[in-house]
Amino acid sequence: MNNRDSETTAATAxxxxxxxxxxxxxxxxxxxxxVLTVWLALCLRLEHWVxxxxxxxxxxxxxxxxxxxxxxxxGLYRAIFRYAGWNAMVSLVQAMGLxxxxxxxxxxxxxxxxxxxxxGVIQPMLLMxxxxxxxxxxxxxxxxLYRSVLQRKHLPGVLIYGAGAAGRxxxxxxxxxxxxxxxxxxDDDTRLHGxxxxxxxxxxxxxxxxxxxxxxxxxxxxxxxSITHQRRLAVLESLRHxxxxxxxxxxxxxxxxGRVSLNDVRExxxxxxLGREPVTPDAQLLQRLVHDKVVLVTGAGGSIGSxxxxxxxxxxxxxxxxxxxxxxxxxxVHHELTALVGxxxxxxxxxxxxxxxxxxxxxxxxxxSVQDEERMAQIMQTWQPHTVYHAAAYKHxxxxxxxxxxxxxxxxxxxxVCALSARAAGVNxxxxxxTDKAVRPTNIMGASKRMAELALQALAxxxxxxxxxxxxxxxxxxxxxxxxxxFRQQIKDGGPITLTHPDITRYFMTIPxxxxxxxxxxxxxxxxxxFVLDMGEPVRIMDLARRMVELSGLQVKxxxxxxxxxxxxxxxxxPGEKLYEELLIGDDTQPTQHPRILRAREAFRxxxxxxxxxxxxxxxxxxQDVPAARALLEQCVHGYQPTGEVVDWVHTTLAHDTxxxxxxx
Numbered sequence: 001m002n003n004r005d006s007e008t009t010a011a012t013a014x015x016x017x018x019x020x021x022x023x024x025x026x027x028x029x030x031x032x033x034x035v036l037t038v039w040l041a042l043c044l045r046l047e048h049w050v051x052x053x054x055x056x057x058x059x060x061x062x063x064x065x066x067x068x069x070x071x072x073x074x075g076l077y078r079a080i081f082r083y084a085g086w087n088a089m090v091s092l093v094q095a096m097g098l099x100x101x102x103x104x105x106x107x108x109x110x111x112x113x114x115x116x117x118x119x120g121v122i123q124p125m126l127l128m129x130x131x132x133x134x135x136x137x138x139x140x141x142x143x144x145l146y147r148s149v150l151q152r153k154h155l156p157g158v159l160i161y162g163a164g165a166a167g168r169x170x171x172x173x174x175x176x177x178x179x180x181x182x183x184x185x186x187d188d189d190t191r192l193h194g195x196x197x198x199x200x201x202x203x204x205x206x207x208x209x210x211x212x213x214x215x216x217x218x219x220x221x222x223x224x225x226s227i228t229h230q231r232r233l234a235v236l237e238s239l240r241h242x243x244x245x246x247x248x249x250x251x252x253x254x255x256x257x258g259r260v261s262l263n264d265v266r267e268x269x270x271x272x273x274l275g276r277e278p279v280t281p282d283a284q285l286l287q288r289l290v291h292d293k294v295v296l297v298t299g300a301g302g303s304i305g306s307x308x309x310x311x312x313x314x315x316x317x318x319x320x321x322x323x324x325x326x327x328x329x330x331x332x333v334h335h336e337l338t339a340l341v342g343x344x345x346x347x348x349x350x351x352x353x354x355x356x357x358x359x360x361x362x363x364x365x366x367x368x369s370v371q372d373e374e375r376m377a378q379i380m381q382t383w384q385p386h387t388v389y390h391a392a393a394y395k396h397x398x399x400x401x402x403x404x405x406x407x408x409x410x411x412x413x414x415x416x417v418c419a420l421s422a423r424a425a426g427v428n429x430x431x432x433x434x435t436d437k438a439v440r441p442t443n444i445m446g447a448s449k450r451m452a453e454l455a456l457q458a459l460a461x462x463x464x465x466x467x468x469x470x471x472x473x474x475x476x477x478x479x480x481x482x483x484x485x486x487f488r489q490q491i492k493d494g495g496p497i498t499l500t501h502p503d504i505t506r507y508f509m510t511i512p513x514x515x516x517x518x519x520x521x522x523x524x525x526x527x528x529x530x531f532v533l534d535m536g537e538p539v540r541i542m543d544l545a546r547r548m549v550e551l552s553g554l555q556v557k558x559x560x561x562x563x564x565x566x567x568x569x570x571x572x573x574x575p576g577e578k579l580y581e582e583l584l585i586g587d588d589t590q591p592t593q594h595p596r597i598l599r600a601r602e603a604f605r606x607x608x609x610x611x612x613x614x615x616x617x618x619x620x621x622x623x624q625d626v627p628a629a630r631a632l633l634e635q636c637v638h639g640y641q642p643t644g645e646v647v648d649w650v651h652t653t654l655a656h657d658t659x660x661x662x663x664x665x
Contacts, residue, residue, distance in 0.1 A: 027068060033130045034063035041123040045116045055114035059107060063123065066102050070095045092132060100124035155181040156245075157216040161235065162223035163187040163202050166249055170223045171198055183215045205238065212244060218553065222248035236551060245553035279513075279596055285520035287315050289387040289429050296321040296385040298370050298418060299392030301329025304433055304476060306336075307515040308389050313337055315519075319362040321383055324392070325369045334365040370414035373421070380425035388422050389518065390415060391433040393449065400445035401576040404648050405621050408629065411448035416455050416614070423459065423466045431522035432456055432470035436507060436535075436581040439472075440639030443576025447633045447640045453530065454636065455614075457604035460528030469525030471518045472600075473533040474507030474581055483541060487548050495557070495566035497545045500573050504542075505580045507535035521597045528604075532589065534596040538580065542568065575647045603638070626651045 038060045042050040050056075074095040100121075106112070108120030158174065160167045163185040174182045175198075184200040187193070192202040203211055211217055220239060224232065232248075239246050289295075290312045297312070299305035300322035306329075312320055320337070324330040341361045364383070368375045370392045393411050394400050400407035415432060422430045434453055437446030453470050460468040483499070483506075490497045514533065521531035549556050549566045557564030573579070588601045605613070613636055620628040626648045634640050646652065 029134060030068060030071060030131060031064050033127060033134065034067050035060045037123050037126040037130055038063055038119065040126055041119045042116070044122055045118050053114070055112075058112055059115050059119060059123070062106060063103065063127070066106075067095075067099050067127065070099050092128070092135065096124065096128040096131070099127070155179065156218045157181050157183050158219045158221055159183055159186050159203070159208070159211065159215075159217050160221050160223050161186045161205070163189070163192055163197055164223065166225050167223035168198065170221060170249065171200065180219070183211075183217060186220070208239075208242060208244075212242060217244055220244050220246045222246065225249050236547075240547055240550040243553055243555070246551045279594075281516045282520055282594060285523040285594065286311070286516065288523040290315045290317045290519065292316065292318050293386040294319040294321070294383050296323060296379070296383070296388045298323045298388070298390045299433075300324045300365075301326050301333045302391060303511055304515065304518075305389075305391035306333045307511045308391060308433075308518065309333055309337055310340065311512070311515045311519060312389075313340055313361055317361060319364060319383065319385075321379065321385060322363065322365045323368050323370070323379065324365075325367070327367060330365050330367060334363060337363050370418050371409055373417050376417050376421040377424065380421040380427065384425050385422075385427055387429045387431070387522070388418065388427050389431050389433065389522070390418050392418075393433070393452075395435065395445060397437065397443050397445045397576050398574040400448070401443050401574075402647050402649050404444040404626050404629065404646075405624060405650075407444050408448050408451070408617070408621060411445070412451045412455065412614070412617075415452035419456060419459055419466075419468065423464045426465045428465065428467065429522055429525060430456070430466050430468050431518065431525070432468075433518060434470045434472040434530075436472060436474040437578075439581070440641070441637065442578050442641055442643045444630075444633075445576070447637045450637045450640070451633070453602075454604050454610060457528045457530070457602075458607040458610040461604075462607050467525050467527050469522055469527070469529040469531060471521045471531045471533065473509060473514055473517070474535045476509055476511045476514050483544070484548075487545055491549060491552050491554070491566055496569045497549070497566060498569050498571050499541050499545060500571055500577060501579060502542050502570055503540070503579055504573075504577075505538040505540050507538050507581060509533065509535055517594070517597060520594055521592075524592050524594070524597070524599075530600040530602050531592075532598045532600050534598065573643075575644055576642070578643075605636075624650060624654075 038056065039050065039052060042056065042059075074091045076091060076095060103124050104120040106120065107115055107123075108117045111117050111120075156179075158180045160170055160174075160182070164187075167185060167187075171182055171185070174180050182200060185192075185197055185202040186205050186208065187202050188205060190204070193204045195202050208217070208220075222232070222235065224235065227235075236246065295312050295317045297305050297308050297320070300309050301324040305324070309320060309322060322330060322334055322337070324333070341363065366379055368379060370376060370390075392414060394403075394407045400411075419430055432452060435446065435449050437443065438450035438453060439446075441447045441450060453472075456468040456470055459466075487497050517533050521529075521533070524531075545568055546556055549568075554565035555561060555563075557567040589598045590601070592599055604610075613632070617629060617632050620626075620632060626646045630642055630646065634642070
């Protein structure tokens with residue numbers, strides 16, 4: 001037990017005593033100070049260490065009999081010493097003033113044989129100094145310690161998993177803070193078990209269930225930045241059934257060379273739970289279509305579009321055109337990229353030892369709807385970009401299902417307008433951001449994205465300067481509508497977690513990885529390519545929800561565990577929602593030079609036929625004939641099978657109104 005623990009134990013024992021016992025202790029301390037100061041006064045008067053004689057007892061007894069009643073009379077024992085302030089010190093001075101008068105009268109004016117007269121003057125001054133000092137000590141020791149003891153009892157009890165350099169730096173950061181109570185370390189290295197690291201014991205992970213009860217562990221902080229995702233997943237799996245909250249440091253690639261701080265500790269992300277190993281991007285593929293070129297990104301303010309802009313900016317294009325229909329989203333991404341460009345230094349400057357200057361990237365924010373033919377043609381002709389990444393789309397399945405006309409116009413005609421404008425302006429590469437929901441879709445959104453793919457495949461077969469390609473992938477983490485932030489907020493609110501079906505599964509990928517792969521896939525395009533990203537294994541959303549609850553230190557409430565913390569409720573599949581998603585229409589895929597990018601061969605109609613289909617679809621949309629539009633999509637899109645009746649708000653409202661008498665106005 002170190003000194004701090006001993007202090008804490010002694011202070012806690014003293015503070016836990018009954019009030020009467022505390023007063024008796026204070027009386028005993030003051031009586032002892034009376035005796036001590038008489039002896040010190042004798043020593044000062046006689047100028048040597050005095051051996052106490054029976055006659056000196058009169059001076060000591062007189063001091064005790066005078067001081068204690070006066071202290072009681074002036075309320076010095078009614079005050080709580082650890083909170084004693086100015087008023088208590090004033091009372092002490094008043095009591096000591098009377099005491100000094102009485103004591104000097106008795107032992108200086110009247111005098112007692114064997115007691116030097118000066119003791120009657122010296123001793124009251126010493127007693128006042130000692131009693132005052134004792135109150136100050138109690139005020140600062142017990143008062144501050146009392147509050148810290150109470151606070152620390154309620155602080156989260158933390159064990160750091162990982163006794164390496166990152167763990168030690170994190171422990172130092174915790175010691176400087178006041179928000180956690182560091183209890184020790186966990187580490188897999190058996191050589192460290194039982195040893196002390198910075199005064200804290202290193203425990204075996206297998207002992208954690210017992211440590212939770214013995215030490216009051218509430219949080220585990222993972223300080224394992226260099227382990228693989230598979231190993232991280234195994235550690236998380238060993239922790240998720242325990243009643244502790246788990247947080248982590250990011251990977252080594254995300255940590256600066258400086259010291260680890262508490263700001264680096266973050267909540268677990270879904271990539272921590274999936275255990276997917278990152279693949280280092282191919283720098284040549286990343287640079288090919290964007291470095292020192294004019295690049296245009298539609299939907300630049302969206303989750304995918306904004307990340308594409310970040311990745312492209314890092315590759316140092318000549319000009320980056322940011323196109324979005326949302327003023328606020330466009331402002332945000334432009335503001336962020338402006339700061340990013342201003343803070344980054346061109347690496348070529350460092351290699352050439354030239355003057356260090358910010359990266360020379362021109363950012364142009366452009367408000368535009370991708371359905372506006374005149375505006376998009378004007379933008380394309382003005383800047384004549386080398387590469388276009390078309391990320392603008394309506395992607396929320398239920399919303400598009402309820403608003404099918406706008407979904408089809410934006411996703412199909414918006415893509416077509418941008419593609420034709422790009423071809424007319426001589427754009428070299430046009431890359432469409434597609435979705436796994438385009439494969440055998442059950443909803444308007446998926447069918448509209450497959451129609452957009454078919455349009456580009458048909459245009460790619462026509463002669464022209466533009467290489468058209470599309471990149472298809474599943475859900476990205478953190479995008480609008482993602483279940484992860486929704487589940488985290490529901491856990492924070494105390495539940496319940498809501499999901500549409502217990503068996504629903506989805507593919508997941510991080511936004512940065514998806515954006516990098518899109519750029520690299522487009523660089524391999526030859527014309528009409530359908531690239532498919534390797535998304536790993538599909539994830540059962542129910543399992544994901546359970547992991548998130550358990551790694552928050554909580555339990556799932558079930559019929560077998562009715563006292564659990566967070567319930568998981570199913571609400572039923574929404575209109576157009578599938579239980580699982582696919583990435584390929586057929587089985588004919590080819591590998592590429594990137595291990596996570598495949599090239600698919602999928603059938604399409606020639607432009608002359610597809611153009612006629614688009615005209616027919618346009619007529620149906622112009623007349624708000626959603627059933628006819630759905631029937632046409634069934635003919636064009638392979639595997640499209642609507643899962644229910646038309647749920648377009650306008651269509652259903654009109655149908656409902658015609659079935660009842662008109663309202664009186």
